[in-house]
Amino acid sequence: MTKKIVFTGGGSAGHVTPNLALIDHLKKDWDIHYIGSKTGIEKDLVEAQNINYYGISSGKLRRYFDLKNFKDPFKVLGGVMQAYFIIKKIKPTVIFSKGGFVSVPVVIAGWLNRIPVYIHESDITPGLANRIAMKFASKLFVTFEEAANHFPKEKVVHTGAPIRDKLLSGRKQVGLEFLGFKSSKPVLLMMGGSLGAKKINDVLRSSLNDLLKKFQVVHLCGKGHLAPEMEGLEGYRQFEYLNEELPDVLAASTIILSRAGSNAIFEFLALKKPMILIPLPLRSSRGDQILNAKSFKQKGFCEILDDDTLSEDQLIKTIEKVYHDRYEYIDRMNAAPNTTNGIEKILKLITK
Known part of the structure:
Protein backbone atom coordinates (compact mmCIF):
# COMPACT_ATOMS: atom_id res chain seq x y z
CA MET A 1 0.00 0.00 0.00
CA THR A 159 14.40 18.73 15.15
CA GLY A 160 16.28 21.76 13.86
CA ALA A 161 15.73 23.22 10.41
CA PRO A 162 15.05 21.23 7.23
CA ILE A 163 18.04 22.35 5.11
CA ARG A 164 17.77 21.94 1.34
CA ASP A 165 20.36 19.42 0.14
CA LYS A 166 21.26 21.39 -2.96
CA LEU A 167 22.39 24.36 -0.84
CA LEU A 168 25.07 22.19 0.73
CA SER A 169 26.56 21.21 -2.64
CA GLY A 170 27.45 24.64 -4.03
CA ARG A 171 30.73 25.09 -5.93
CA LYS A 172 32.78 28.18 -5.08
CA GLN A 173 34.60 28.46 -8.41
CA VAL A 174 31.38 28.05 -10.39
CA GLY A 175 29.81 30.83 -8.30
CA LEU A 176 32.76 33.18 -8.88
CA GLU A 177 32.66 32.52 -12.62
CA PHE A 178 28.90 33.15 -12.74
CA LEU A 179 29.39 36.48 -10.95
CA GLY A 180 32.49 37.43 -12.91
CA PHE A 181 34.38 37.90 -9.61
CA LYS A 182 38.04 37.30 -8.73
CA SER A 183 39.09 34.59 -6.29
CA SER A 184 41.61 36.97 -4.68
CA LYS A 185 39.03 39.36 -3.19
CA PRO A 186 36.39 38.49 -0.52
CA VAL A 187 32.71 38.39 -1.48
CA LEU A 188 29.92 40.05 0.51
CA LEU A 189 26.46 38.63 -0.22
CA MET A 190 23.43 40.73 0.70
CA MET A 191 20.04 38.96 0.79
CA GLY A 192 16.92 41.00 1.49
CA GLY A 193 14.27 38.35 0.98
CA SER A 194 11.86 37.77 -1.91
CA LEU A 195 10.18 41.15 -1.37
CA GLY A 196 13.45 43.01 -0.90
CA ALA A 197 14.52 45.29 1.93
CA LYS A 198 14.44 48.89 0.68
CA LYS A 199 16.22 50.47 3.66
CA ILE A 200 19.10 47.97 3.51
CA ASN A 201 19.24 48.18 -0.29
CA ASP A 202 19.60 51.97 -0.13
CA VAL A 203 22.23 52.02 2.62
CA LEU A 204 24.25 49.25 0.97
CA ARG A 205 24.27 51.01 -2.41
CA SER A 206 25.26 54.32 -0.86
CA SER A 207 28.17 52.51 0.86
CA LEU A 208 29.51 50.85 -2.28
CA ASN A 209 32.31 53.37 -2.93
CA ASP A 210 33.93 52.30 0.34
CA LEU A 211 32.91 48.63 0.30
CA LEU A 212 34.19 47.91 -3.21
CA LYS A 213 37.71 48.86 -2.15
CA LYS A 214 37.86 45.71 -0.01
CA PHE A 215 34.98 43.50 -1.16
CA GLN A 216 33.15 42.24 -4.18
CA VAL A 217 29.42 42.61 -3.58
CA VAL A 218 26.57 40.43 -4.83
CA HIS A 219 23.21 42.00 -4.04
CA LEU A 220 19.91 40.07 -4.04
CA CYS A 221 17.65 43.09 -3.82
CA GLY A 222 14.14 41.65 -4.33
CA LYS A 223 11.60 41.92 -7.11
CA GLY A 224 11.36 45.39 -8.62
CA HIS A 225 14.37 46.78 -6.70
CA LEU A 226 17.13 46.67 -9.32
CA ALA A 227 19.13 49.90 -9.83
CA PRO A 228 19.80 50.09 -13.61
CA GLU A 229 22.26 52.97 -13.14
CA MET A 230 24.58 50.63 -11.21
CA GLU A 231 24.80 47.93 -13.87
CA GLY A 232 28.38 47.43 -15.00
CA LEU A 233 29.92 48.70 -11.75
CA GLU A 234 33.10 46.66 -11.28
CA GLY A 235 32.90 44.21 -8.40
CA TYR A 236 29.12 44.65 -7.96
CA ARG A 237 26.39 42.32 -9.25
CA GLN A 238 22.69 42.75 -8.52
CA PHE A 239 19.79 40.34 -9.03
CA GLU A 240 16.14 40.39 -8.03
CA TYR A 241 16.63 36.82 -6.80
CA LEU A 242 18.60 33.68 -7.66
CA ASN A 243 17.35 30.14 -7.91
CA GLU A 244 19.54 27.47 -9.54
CA GLU A 245 22.66 29.62 -9.13
CA LEU A 246 22.13 30.33 -5.41
CA PRO A 247 24.05 27.33 -3.98
CA ASP A 248 27.15 28.26 -6.01
CA VAL A 249 26.86 31.96 -5.10
CA LEU A 250 26.55 31.03 -1.41
CA ALA A 251 29.65 28.84 -1.72
CA ALA A 252 31.53 31.80 -3.26
CA SER A 253 30.46 34.20 -0.48
CA THR A 254 32.78 35.05 2.40
CA ILE A 255 30.27 36.80 4.69
CA ILE A 256 26.54 37.47 4.45
CA LEU A 257 24.35 40.50 5.18
CA SER A 258 20.71 39.49 5.59
CA ARG A 259 17.36 39.78 7.26
CA ALA A 260 16.89 37.24 10.05
CA GLY A 261 14.30 34.81 8.76
CA SER A 262 14.80 31.45 10.46
CA ASN A 263 15.11 29.28 7.35
CA ALA A 264 17.74 31.55 5.79
CA ILE A 265 19.94 31.99 8.86
CA PHE A 266 19.99 28.26 9.61
CA GLU A 267 21.07 27.66 6.02
CA PHE A 268 23.91 30.17 6.54
CA LEU A 269 24.81 28.38 9.77
CA ALA A 270 24.91 25.01 8.01
CA LEU A 271 27.24 26.56 5.42
CA LYS A 272 29.39 28.17 8.17
CA LYS A 273 28.97 31.70 6.81
CA PRO A 274 29.59 34.61 9.26
CA MET A 275 26.57 36.92 9.26
CA ILE A 276 25.43 40.48 9.82
CA LEU A 277 21.69 40.31 10.55
CA ILE A 278 19.24 43.20 10.25
CA PRO A 279 15.91 41.82 11.51
CA LEU A 280 12.57 43.20 10.45
CA PRO A 281 11.55 45.90 12.96
CA LEU A 282 8.50 45.58 15.20
CA ARG A 283 6.51 48.09 13.15
CA SER A 284 6.40 45.63 10.24
CA SER A 285 6.54 42.24 12.01
CA ARG A 286 5.60 40.37 15.19
CA GLY A 287 9.24 40.53 16.32
CA ASP A 288 10.17 36.95 15.39
CA GLN A 289 13.25 38.00 13.41
CA ILE A 290 14.52 40.09 16.34
CA LEU A 291 14.37 37.01 18.60
CA ASN A 292 16.00 34.83 15.92
CA ALA A 293 18.88 37.29 15.55
CA LYS A 294 19.38 37.63 19.33
CA SER A 295 19.59 33.85 19.68
CA PHE A 296 22.30 33.67 17.00
CA LYS A 297 24.14 36.63 18.52
CA GLN A 298 24.18 34.95 21.96
CA LYS A 299 25.72 31.87 20.37
CA GLY A 300 28.37 34.00 18.67
CA PHE A 301 27.28 33.34 15.07
CA CYS A 302 26.51 36.90 13.97
CA GLU A 303 26.39 40.63 14.62
CA ILE A 304 23.09 42.54 14.67
CA LEU A 305 22.23 45.96 13.24
CA ASP A 306 19.03 47.92 13.90
CA ASP A 307 16.93 48.68 10.83
CA ASP A 308 15.71 51.96 12.36
CA THR A 309 19.19 53.38 13.05
CA LEU A 310 21.10 51.80 10.16
CA SER A 311 23.71 54.11 8.63
CA GLU A 312 26.48 53.82 6.04
CA ASP A 313 29.24 54.22 8.62
CA GLN A 314 27.70 51.62 10.95
CA LEU A 315 27.20 49.15 8.11
CA ILE A 316 30.76 49.47 6.79
CA LYS A 317 32.35 49.15 10.26
CA THR A 318 30.29 46.05 11.10
CA ILE A 319 31.05 44.35 7.78
CA GLU A 320 34.77 45.02 8.28
CA LYS A 321 34.62 43.67 11.86
CA VAL A 322 32.86 40.45 10.87
CA TYR A 323 35.29 39.90 7.99
CA HIS A 324 38.30 40.55 10.22
CA ASP A 325 37.01 38.10 12.88
CA ARG A 326 35.44 35.65 10.41
CA TYR A 327 37.38 32.61 11.62
CA GLU A 328 36.18 33.15 15.19
CA TYR A 329 32.55 33.05 14.00
CA ILE A 330 33.28 29.94 11.92
CA ASP A 331 34.94 28.19 14.88
CA ARG A 332 31.84 28.79 17.02
CA MET A 333 29.61 27.48 14.22
CA ASN A 334 31.76 24.37 13.85
CA ALA A 335 31.47 23.77 17.61
CA ALA A 336 27.66 23.99 17.52
CA PRO A 337 25.50 20.82 17.39
CA ASN A 338 24.91 19.37 13.92
CA THR A 339 22.68 21.82 12.06
CA THR A 340 22.25 19.95 8.79
CA ASN A 341 20.23 16.89 9.88
CA GLY A 342 16.83 18.53 10.48
CA ILE A 343 15.42 16.71 7.46
CA GLU A 344 16.73 13.37 8.71
CA LYS A 345 15.10 13.84 12.13
CA ILE A 346 11.76 14.98 10.68
CA LEU A 347 11.63 12.16 8.14
CA LYS A 348 12.40 9.59 10.83
CA LEU A 349 9.50 10.86 12.95
CA ILE A 350 7.09 11.02 10.01
CA THR A 351 7.90 7.53 8.66
CA LYS A 352 7.89 5.98 12.13
Missing part, protein backbone atom coordinates in the same frame (compact mmCIF):
# COMPACT_ATOMS: atom_id res chain seq x y z
CA THR A 2 1.44 3.38 -1.06
CA LYS A 3 1.99 5.82 1.77
CA LYS A 4 0.37 9.19 1.17
CA ILE A 5 1.25 12.58 2.64
CA VAL A 6 -0.43 15.97 2.36
CA PHE A 7 1.75 19.06 2.76
CA THR A 8 0.44 22.53 3.51
CA GLY A 9 1.94 25.93 4.16
CA GLY A 10 2.08 29.19 2.28
CA GLY A 11 1.95 32.96 2.17
CA SER A 12 5.72 33.31 1.84
CA ALA A 13 8.62 31.29 0.44
CA GLY A 14 9.71 30.55 4.02
CA HIS A 15 6.54 28.50 4.50
CA VAL A 16 7.15 26.51 1.31
CA THR A 17 10.86 25.82 0.76
CA PRO A 18 11.24 23.59 3.87
CA ASN A 19 8.32 21.53 2.58
CA LEU A 20 10.05 21.20 -0.79
CA ALA A 21 13.24 20.09 0.98
CA LEU A 22 11.28 17.25 2.63
CA ILE A 23 9.40 16.42 -0.57
CA ASP A 24 12.70 15.78 -2.39
CA HIS A 25 13.37 12.94 0.05
CA LEU A 26 9.86 11.47 -0.08
CA LYS A 27 9.25 11.43 -3.83
CA LYS A 28 10.47 7.88 -4.33
CA ASP A 29 8.32 6.15 -1.74
CA TRP A 30 5.36 8.42 -1.01
CA ASP A 31 2.34 9.66 -2.94
CA ILE A 32 2.63 13.43 -2.35
CA HIS A 33 -0.15 16.03 -2.36
CA TYR A 34 -0.13 19.74 -1.46
CA ILE A 35 -3.02 21.92 -0.27
CA GLY A 36 -2.45 25.67 -0.45
CA SER A 37 -4.17 28.89 -1.41
CA LYS A 38 -5.57 29.46 -4.87
CA THR A 39 -3.17 32.24 -5.85
CA GLY A 40 -0.35 32.29 -3.26
CA ILE A 41 3.39 31.93 -3.89
CA GLU A 42 3.15 28.27 -2.86
CA LYS A 43 1.05 27.43 -5.93
CA ASP A 44 3.78 28.36 -8.40
CA LEU A 45 6.59 26.84 -6.33
CA VAL A 46 4.81 23.52 -5.81
CA GLU A 47 3.36 23.10 -9.30
CA ALA A 48 6.86 23.67 -10.73
CA GLN A 49 7.82 20.40 -8.97
CA ASN A 50 4.98 18.47 -10.68
CA ILE A 51 3.23 17.77 -7.38
CA ASN A 52 -0.55 17.32 -7.04
CA TYR A 53 -1.78 20.75 -5.92
CA TYR A 54 -5.20 21.75 -4.54
CA GLY A 55 -6.16 25.39 -4.01
CA ILE A 56 -8.61 26.26 -1.23
CA SER A 57 -10.23 29.39 0.15
CA SER A 58 -8.18 31.01 2.93
CA GLY A 59 -8.73 34.17 4.91
CA LYS A 60 -5.78 36.13 6.27
CA LEU A 61 -5.25 36.16 10.03
CA ARG A 62 -4.61 39.77 11.07
CA ARG A 63 -3.53 41.31 14.37
CA TYR A 64 -4.92 44.72 13.43
CA PHE A 65 -8.34 46.18 12.59
CA ASP A 66 -9.46 45.72 9.02
CA LEU A 67 -12.94 45.44 7.55
CA LYS A 68 -11.81 42.20 5.89
CA ASN A 69 -11.56 40.68 9.37
CA PHE A 70 -15.37 40.38 9.35
CA LYS A 71 -15.55 38.26 6.19
CA ASP A 72 -12.28 36.32 6.36
CA PRO A 73 -13.50 33.92 9.13
CA PHE A 74 -16.10 32.73 6.62
CA LYS A 75 -13.30 32.15 4.10
CA VAL A 76 -11.48 30.05 6.69
CA LEU A 77 -14.63 28.01 7.35
CA GLY A 78 -15.05 27.53 3.61
CA GLY A 79 -11.43 26.43 3.39
CA VAL A 80 -11.97 23.90 6.19
CA MET A 81 -14.87 22.35 4.28
CA GLN A 82 -12.93 22.28 0.99
CA ALA A 83 -9.85 20.76 2.68
CA TYR A 84 -12.03 18.25 4.56
CA PHE A 85 -13.37 16.70 1.36
CA ILE A 86 -9.98 16.81 -0.40
CA ILE A 87 -8.37 14.98 2.52
CA LYS A 88 -11.28 12.53 2.76
CA LYS A 89 -10.75 11.66 -0.90
CA ILE A 90 -6.93 11.37 -0.70
CA LYS A 91 -6.94 9.43 2.60
CA PRO A 92 -3.35 10.41 3.52
CA THR A 93 -1.24 8.63 6.13
CA VAL A 94 -0.11 11.96 7.58
CA ILE A 95 -0.38 15.73 7.11
CA PHE A 96 2.67 18.01 7.43
CA SER A 97 2.17 21.75 7.95
CA LYS A 98 4.78 24.49 7.70
CA GLY A 99 2.44 27.28 8.80
CA GLY A 100 1.04 30.41 7.20
CA PHE A 101 -2.62 31.34 7.24
CA VAL A 102 -3.60 28.81 4.55
CA SER A 103 -2.44 25.95 6.80
CA VAL A 104 -5.10 26.52 9.49
CA PRO A 105 -8.11 25.12 7.58
CA VAL A 106 -6.00 22.19 6.34
CA VAL A 107 -4.84 21.26 9.85
CA ILE A 108 -8.38 21.48 11.23
CA ALA A 109 -9.72 19.42 8.32
CA GLY A 110 -7.03 16.80 8.92
CA TRP A 111 -7.98 16.59 12.58
CA LEU A 112 -11.66 16.20 11.63
CA ASN A 113 -10.64 13.33 9.33
CA ARG A 114 -8.63 11.79 12.21
CA ILE A 115 -5.37 12.02 10.26
CA PRO A 116 -2.16 12.60 12.29
CA VAL A 117 -1.00 16.21 11.82
CA TYR A 118 2.61 17.29 12.25
CA ILE A 119 3.54 20.98 12.39
CA HIS A 120 6.95 22.59 12.02
CA GLU A 121 7.65 26.02 13.58
CA SER A 122 10.73 27.84 12.32
CA ASP A 123 10.83 30.72 14.79
CA ILE A 124 11.36 30.96 18.55
CA THR A 125 7.76 32.07 19.11
CA PRO A 126 4.90 30.57 17.07
CA GLY A 127 3.03 32.70 14.56
CA LEU A 128 -0.71 33.19 14.91
CA ALA A 129 -1.49 30.39 12.44
CA ASN A 130 0.55 27.82 14.37
CA ARG A 131 -0.81 29.02 17.71
CA ILE A 132 -4.27 28.11 16.44
CA ALA A 133 -3.19 24.95 14.60
CA MET A 134 -1.16 23.42 17.44
CA LYS A 135 -4.38 22.50 19.28
CA PHE A 136 -5.13 20.03 16.48
CA ALA A 137 -1.59 18.66 16.00
CA SER A 138 -0.20 15.29 17.02
CA LYS A 139 3.40 16.56 17.15
CA LEU A 140 5.11 19.95 16.95
CA PHE A 141 8.60 20.14 15.46
CA VAL A 142 10.73 23.20 16.29
CA THR A 143 13.89 24.69 14.80
CA PHE A 144 15.08 26.59 17.91
CA GLU A 145 15.46 24.76 21.20
CA GLU A 146 14.05 27.88 22.92
CA ALA A 147 10.78 27.42 20.99
CA ALA A 148 9.89 24.40 23.13
CA ASN A 149 8.86 26.79 25.92
CA HIS A 150 5.94 28.03 23.80
CA PHE A 151 4.34 24.66 23.03
CA PRO A 152 2.77 21.83 25.06
CA LYS A 153 5.71 19.75 26.36
CA GLU A 154 4.07 16.44 25.51
CA LYS A 155 3.82 17.40 21.82
CA VAL A 156 7.04 19.28 21.08
CA VAL A 157 10.18 17.77 19.47
CA HIS A 158 13.35 19.73 18.69
